[in-house]
Amino acid sequence: MTAKPDGIIGEPLQRDENTAPERNAPANNGHTESHEAPRDDEMHDAEDVQAEPATDMEMGMLGSLEPEPSDVVSELLLQQLGSTGNSYRRETRKAFRHMVSEIYSPPRVTAELRRRPRRHLLPGFALDLTVLDPDDGQPWDFCSREKREKARAMRRKTKPFLLIGSSECTAFCTWQHLNEAKYPDSDKIQRARIRAELHLEFVASLYREQIEDGLYFLHEHPRWASSWKVKGMKALQMIDGVELVQGDQCQYGAMARRGKHRGSPVLKPTGFLSNSPKILEALSKRCSGKHGACSRPEGGRHAILEGKLAHDAAQYPRGLCQAMLKGATAQLRADRRL
Numbered sequence: 001m002t003a004k005p006d007g008i009i010g011e012p013l014q015r016d017e018n019t020a021p022e023r024n025a026p027a028n029n030g031h032t033e034s035h036e037a038p039r040d041d042e043m044h045d046a047e048d049v050q051a052e053p054a055t056d057m058e059m060g061m062l063g064s065l066e067p068e069p070s071d072v073v074s075e076l077l078l079q080q081l082g083s084t085g086n087s088y089r090r091e092t093r094k095a096f097r098h099m100v101s102e103i104y105s106p107p108r109v110t111a112e113l114r115r116r117p118r119r120h121l122l123p124g125f126a127l128d129l130t131v132l133d134p135d136d137g138q139p140w141d142f143c144s145r146e147k148r149e150k151a152r153a154m155r156r157k158t159k160p161f162l163l164i165g166s167s168e169c170t171a172f173c174t175w176q177h178l179n180e181a182k183y184p185d186s187d188k189i190q191r192a193r194i195r196a197e198l199h200l201e202f203v204a205s206l207y208r209e210q211i212e213d214g215l216y217f218l219h220e221h222p223r224w225a226s227s228w229k230v231k232g233m234k235a236l237q238m239i240d241g242v243e244l245v246q247g248d249q250c251q252y253g254a255m256a257r258r259g260k261h262r263g264s265p266v267l268k269p270t271g272f273l274s275n276s277p278k279i280l281e282a283l284s285k286r287c288s289g290k291h292g293a294c295s296r297p298e299g300g301r302h303a304i305l306e307g308k309l310a311h312d313a314a315q316y317p318r319g320l321c322q323a324m325l326k327g328a329t330a331q332l333r334a335d336r337r338l
Contacts, residue, residue: 204232
């Protein structure tokens, strides 16, 4: 059965209130969290964060025609821009250049853009194993040559201003590295590693295309993961203008979500690789706490990431998504693209 698109290319297999908006929620209302008073770290220039204007009519599909990926993107832009005719065409061309898309990543930053729209940024596609391709109802598995070619064509067509990606953590984490050392002949471990490296090399090739097009990319992964040593990642780090910085996610709101440590800060040192100086600047906050204490305003002691807490930490805190978007807007200004 073919999944219907919902403002992004594909439909997430699973949704939760932290990563995606409710289905069929009006675009002008955003997520229910938007009713809360915004924190200080959300208010980066009031003109950049805006509510969607009210509309009299929802844009929909005609009859039973299945939309092409380009139709979905165009419809999204029309809903966001709320204009027609020559003005719409001019704004559409501009908006394509200011689109934020995610690759090898579930909708996280794009979900935040839909939840709290920015004047100068629009959510694009989000392609990941947790997202279905509307054409065949299958996940975006980049082990498939067909899916890789289709994703590459989509990037070349839309040319997002910012392409955000994140590696699969399991195959590159420290514990997995220890398992490989202990069981070097494990076929299961080796297959998982090969699969993950194939995905990562593909994403790295899309990042290079972004650079060649004069656009930006952002890659996120735990700072000490072995993925940074993969050939494609090492090659990216050698390109002029590309830098790797560390940010600690406790400074962006990461905290334990369950158990006796619920509400405690989660340090999670994270590496951010990008060719955007402003985005890297926004993501470089470090924790200055000593001996397990956290320097966030609320204080507290860092919870140890293990078991279900480690699984939960794969989700971005809203503060991290907002920092990425602030950095993107600052880069637009620095480039005089606004």
